[in-house]
Amino acid sequence: MKRILTVLFFVLSTFPLSAQDATWIYYPGDFEIWLGNETQNRRTERDGFFPPFWKMDSHYVAVEFSTKLVLPVAEEVEIYAEGKYNIKLDGKILPACNKITIPAGKHSLNIKVHNQAHVPAIYVKGQSFGSDESWKVTFEDKEWIDESGKASDTSSGTAYLQAGRWNFNSPDTPPSEFKLAVTPMTAAGTEKKGAGELIDFGKETFGYVKFHQLKGKGRLNIYYGESPEEALSTTHCETLDRIDIDNPSANDFTLEDSKAYRYIYVETDGDLSYSSVSMLYEYLPLDYRGQFRCNDELINRIWDISAYTMHLTSREFFIDGIKRDRWIWSGDAYQSYLMNYYLFFDSHSVTRTMLNLRGKDPVTSHVNTIMDYTFYWFIGVYDYLQYTGDREFVKQFYPRMQSLMDFCLSRRNSNGMMEGLAGDWVFIDWADFKMSKSGEVSFEQLLFCRSLETMALCADIMGDTEHEARYASLASDLKSKLFTSFWSANKNAFIHNRENGVMSEQVTPFTNMFAVLFDYLDAEKTKAVKDNVLLNTNALKITTPYMRFYELEALCKLGEYNHVLKEIRDYWGGMLNLGATSFWEKYNPDETGTEHLAMYGRPFGKSLCHAWGASPIYLLGKYYLGVKPEKEGYKEFSISPVLGDLKWMEGSVPTPKGDIKVYMDKKQIKVSATEGEGYLYFTSSGKPKINIGDIEQIAANRYRVMIDTGEEYIINGRF
């Protein structure tokens, strides 16, 4: 038995490691927290600093990294660390150094780092192994030494996690020096206006303004605008910079902080001159793995501007708007996760964002202080598992999921429902109609129920049968109550809320459309919601792309493909008609002129580039190309392409390690999948034919084809 274990140990600890795999590693989640503090504390309002109003956590300032080694021959090992560190080989502290020789044989190597300002991190590179996610980390190794000098056994009392990492693969690129990429961009136009100059970069952008041949002494006043009106409003633009310059000879000058704008208005005080203004566009390098093209150029433009909006807001994290907050908001980010699965499939951006939002224990408030945003966090984990199959994430962070759920459970009322307590923000939506956020809001209970279902799933992954049963039972109880309490037989829809035991009369779209998305309704209630809420022109109207996301998704689920395409053309097309080069935080077609720019009681308060504006990417990929995972990580998928009123469409949907390509016109469907297996579903009014594989009829005019090779399946029929 011992021999077998030793052999196994050798296999586990040496084979998967090689010197070229070395990367900077840290306590998982800590880089995400540190980076979030750095970035979220960059917000300014006018020229004042505007920090977030929820708890900012901190990385663990002292972290121990460890690995077990079996070296066939002695090897030289280079060690880099961010912070003050020590190296312990086989339990003995070595003198401070950054190169050690480890003799052949079995060894334990421990490195402990202290760093208050930055995340403790190491990069270790031997000949046969390197630092990677196989290393164990802890913030309390609990290794004490008794009076005889014997070290305590830490094996059972210490909680170890696998190391966190990203892509810091060189000793010269430590995590603390992380920066987004930049590339130079020129201005599209320049115009004298009043005492200054209005520079137009041609489209919404983000980056560092650069002055060329800046000379003289004086003050440079830079007013940023997503619209020309905003840039020219020196008194009301949302962001600005005032910089004192003293350049006796002409020099190029790039601003220290990057900002979002399409326009800048520059005024100089004193004796300043410059030859021109350009910028360094700042972005997260990402592949556009998802694609969509069709016969309708308006839809194509909407997809392109959605993708650009999504890319602008996919930065250090998935943020909300690039001009104003630049904060990580769980409800906004939740939509970015979904869009990301149909565009970049960049899982690290999802986990970076989720880990920052979750932060550390103790939980002292809802995520971003918002009750619904806590629930979106859970549901985001559910989707993440479904799309990526990354169970390791759950294994590392299940305790943090539990403590967040414990926080929720501790705040239920005597009905087992959650109401907004002191300090809780019940957000739901920026709606133009009045709605109560008090008492038992049915929408919140619905999201809470889905969160409990997510916890049951995660408990199952952890083999935590006791909690799995508990979460599942809580979810099922709450689901029953949702119907008994809020479904109105009279209105044939869910009621908005109940306050002090009194049911309101209001029907809002939120609970109703999410119940469709979560498959909580039977056929009869589904139809009722469709007719009475979703397609009822007298129902309350959603004016944010945020909730339009779910509204249109629900309509897609209900088969209203033509209607949804029309809505996309009207709503997103409406923004394009108004000159949008990225999609907005809020759009009410009934407003006119500069009304479109105002929000929060400020003339330019609205964000004109907001992540939640990019949902067509998701809708077109999931409901028109029709691709989605059926089992975790696309091990099994389904492809159900639907043209709606389009003549043809083609596109690609990324999977963890591959792509699913779909082409469809009225006579032909072509699909190929380089990973996983699954079914293509389609409706054909004539009997379809296929080049390879078999077509199986599953209902009248309804067929399916098993897709289980990487080849292209071509089906001819009448679609």
Added chain:
Amino acid sequence: MKRILTVLFFVLSTFPLSAQDATWIYYPGDFEIWLGNETQNRRTERDGFFPPFWKMDSHYVAVEFSTKLVLPVAEEVEIYAEGKYNIKLDGKILPACNKITIPAGKHSLNIKVHNQAHVPAIYVKGQSFGSDESWKVTFEDKEWIDESGKASDTSSGTAYLQAGRWNFNSPDTPPSEFKLAVTPMTAAGTEKKGAGELIDFGKETFGYVKFHQLKGKGRLNIYYGESPEEALSTTHCETLDRIDIDNPSANDFTLEDSKAYRYIYVETDGDLSYSSVSMLYEYLPLDYRGQFRCNDELINRIWDISAYTMHLTSREFFIDGIKRDRWIWSGDAYQSYLMNYYLFFDSHSVTRTMLNLRGKDPVTSHVNTIMDYTFYWFIGVYDYLQYTGDREFVKQFYPRMQSLMDFCLSRRNSNGMMEGLAGDWVFIDWADFKMSKSGEVSFEQLLFCRSLETMALCADIMGDTEHEARYASLASDLKSKLFTSFWSANKNAFIHNRENGVMSEQVTPFTNMFAVLFDYLDAEKTKAVKDNVLLNTNALKITTPYMRFYELEALCKLGEYNHVLKEIRDYWGGMLNLGATSFWEKYNPDETGTEHLAMYGRPFGKSLCHAWGASPIYLLGKYYLGVKPEKEGYKEFSISPVLGDLKWMEGSVPTPKGDIKVYMDKKQIKVSATEGEGYLYFTSSGKPKINIGDIEQIAANRYRVMIDTGEEYIINGRF
């Protein structure tokens, strides 16, 4: 009603504040955590970095400070901050600046600071007010703005504490630049030894070694020793420095890090010369408010060396030993608190230390990972209240007390007792005899019981009647079980432990003597413990000053004053005979020569300056001068002076804002107290006389006198 409130508000917010009171403020406990990380991560073993093995917490990186003002006239206000900050006056963010003018009237002033590397802190100085502990602070203000621009009401959802402060009373001395004081000291002697030079500073000391007229190029090797043997052992001394020098012309050179030593051995490589070596003694400026003198010069020397030992270990925090760990250990610190009350009465050093030890939630292990050290933390709070009367401390940190107690309660076994679980260190003492640390250790239950009693007291202070009842009931249950489970009628003493339901046969001193200290025993059991354990020469022998502290205190409580003085002369006198200039971590009179220097399996592992060695300060102040508080903060005190075998003694015991002075010889007692009131108790074989006040007889030969004026009371009698 409104008018009254306004007036009250005015009184509270303006009268106690004045410009000269301005001080740097921060989130309470955060400076203590940050400073503890800085100092505890300075430990080295040889030339390797040796960080603590428990969780290091972090300050809150974003903190909001706020105050309400009523200004009769407009005033100019200076604002300094450590970190990136904003200023919000009456809810509106001002442009970044460090001087604002606030108009006359009612205002709210909020300042929010972000700082990852250092503790967010501010210093605000107006004409009529300044930043002080009346300001409120929070790490999550939860002030969000709705779409109309209206700010949320944060009054009820946010937990505010009063600001923390120390003595950073000038804008130029921010908390991040805190340093202990230094003063130059010369060497007592220098001797050539081998290739180098042995420098003796005459006594144990702490500070920065300084080389005068250092010139040339080469390496300076400095080996530190608390003994000459250690300094000369270049291969085994516990600390050392190796510094590369390149000084073309002669310069004075002071080392960057301070260390503890009496001796240093200097060897140079290359071509280096220096004229002499001195040092900068580094210390916390503290008043020696407690005093003790008597006819016995040995006792006087023991008191002096105890006080010096105490001062050397009273630094940024009360630390254990100054050579090796320089860490904050709760069990060691607990004794420092008690000694402090009889020497410096520096309450801030107590709270600094307690706050660092407690750290932040979540609680992931016992304090310092040691079960007993968690309990000493609670008991330290009990004493702190008793000596200082500072209920504000409890009010600020009650939630942290509760979460630490919850941690304990969650780790009880089915008998409601605590056993060491995985990762728990059950320390008790460094004993030379074998004792089990497994199963239900009676000593741990005893400390647990006292901790629960402390929690009941704190719950009472908080008006938390529900928890008060719960803690009190848990304590009383546990106390009963202690007797039913561990008191052996056969041995007439407490048994050491029970493992898997089986009672051991061993009687150790710990539970028995602490039961005396906590007044848990009736007269019969008290006598049994005294005879069978404390005065039984066959009983197991304590060899650390740590447990001798409690052993001798218990004997004092039992009236064994002569015996205790003899023990002090033998034990502490024994160390002095061996040349001690500070008291040790461990002393076994049976050892000889360099055996006294070894510990932890290392020849110089033992600390020769250890806080727990200084207990005579406490014993002489509390049991011979006989001064102790009877009600919180010395509002009421008792003075019960006892000479033991001394001919005369005199001394002073500090109280929060005053002193109690005591003189006693065989014929006269003189006492005076500048604060509080209480009784002087004494035994006189003849009828005593007094200069002022009344003598009341309370038993045969036993008298008391009410002390309630600041005057000196002189009693003549036969004592």
